[in-house]
Amino acid sequence: MTDRLYPGGTQGKPEKSPKEERPVKHGLAFLSLLFAAAFLLIHAPWAAADTITGYTPIFRAGHDTSGTLQVAIRQFKQNGLPRFLIVNPATFATATVKESELDFSRQVASATLQATPYLRTLDRHTAPPYLLQNHGARHADQPVNGVFLTIDMCPSSRPFEREFFATVARLPQGERGPVPVAVAMTGRWLQQHPKELAWIKELTVTGRLAITWVNHSLTHPFDPKAPLEHNFLLKPGTDSERELLATEVLLLENDLLPGPYFRFPGLVADGRLIRRVRELGLIPIGADAWLAKGETPGKGSFILVHGNGNEPPGIKKALTLFTSGQLHLLPLDRAFTAPASP
Numbered sequence: 001m002t003d004r005l006y007p008g009g010t011q012g013k014p015e016k017s018p019k020e021e022r023p024v025k026h027g028l029a030f031l032s033l034l035f036a037a038a039f040l041l042i043h044a045p046w047a048a049a050d051t052i053t054g055y056t057p058i059f060r061a062g063h064d065t066s067g068t069l070q071v072a073i074r075q076f077k078q079n080g081l082p083r084f085l086i087v088n089p090a091t092f093a094t095a096t097v098k099e100s101e102l103d104f105s106r107q108v109a110s111a112t113l114q115a116t117p118y119l120r121t122l123d124r125h126t127a128p129p130y131l132l133q134n135h136g137a138r139h140a141d142q143p144v145n146g147v148f149l150t151i152d153m154c155p156s157s158r159p160f161e162r163e164f165f166a167t168v169a170r171l172p173q174g175e176r177g178p179v180p181v182a183v184a185m186t187g188r189w190l191q192q193h194p195k196e197l198a199w200i201k202e203l204t205v206t207g208r209l210a211i212t213w214v215n216h217s218l219t220h221p222f223d224p225k226a227p228l229e230h231n232f233l234l235k236p237g238t239d240s241e242r243e244l245l246a247t248e249v250l251l252l253e254n255d256l257l258p259g260p261y262f263r264f265p266g267l268v269a270d271g272r273l274i275r276r277v278r279e280l281g282l283i284p285i286g287a288d289a290w291l292a293k294g295e296t297p298g299k300g301s302f303i304l305v306h307g308n309g310n311e312p313p314g315i316k317k318a319l320t321l322f323t324s325g326q327l328h329l330l331p332l333d334r335a336f337t338a339p340a341s342p
């Protein structure tokens, strides 16, 4: 009986066998491995949790290592190393590069820069008269054979539209390449949904979705009782500079690349905000087919739905439209730029 309960015997102090010491040694080895892994995660250059510091807006044209004209719009340090966020003014593609990889020594004439699709689009969509709601690009600037899907991720505690993302990723056009969508992300949603974000990111890593990340502010202020003039980013006490820039930092820290676009929360802004967004090199993205509001998309439409679970009727409508196979989705850049040459 005693032997069964206390193997090895309890009469007096049992002798330690080599077998019994093993777990202790294993424990120590495991601990040192854990410390080593933690050290690597913090210090390795490929670590997922990159630290961005000194995030500063700039606006400076230069040439990359292939001699292509680029516009640096942000300067920052990533894990202590100086870098730029750059926009290709012909294609609107963004990238981050080492500071040393951008050459400012060759003069870029102001007229040359102003004539690029990027600068022309920035100017066109930030010019007065300023609309309180839906200022900016609402439709393609040129004839296109398709539509643009923009999915807003405002802060929400509801389950996000996982099935919708999965359905879009499975659309028949996906057989010819990743399905293009624009996701308007708030910093708050991103911070509060790390697992969901990782799941969305996986759809891009596996080549099923090509996401253009649109900045949709950090906290997306909203007061259900306030008039539009004092609501969203116009809500008194809003730190607009933080709202405009902090989400880009969070995207970069999550290894996601912000596009040169901004979607105003509630699509609401005033002249001051619109001018500031212009200075920051961001094109305001409105919509002409907010599905939950009963608007119907046509060719070139910017479709707006909420992917955060806050507006199921819009998602339902979108699913009907997309699964009927009538709509071909295009990447947001194509609303403003010529198709990439084959």
Ligand SMILES: [Zn+2]
Binding pocket: 152, 153, 154, 216, 220, 265, 266
């Ligand atoms: Zn929103």
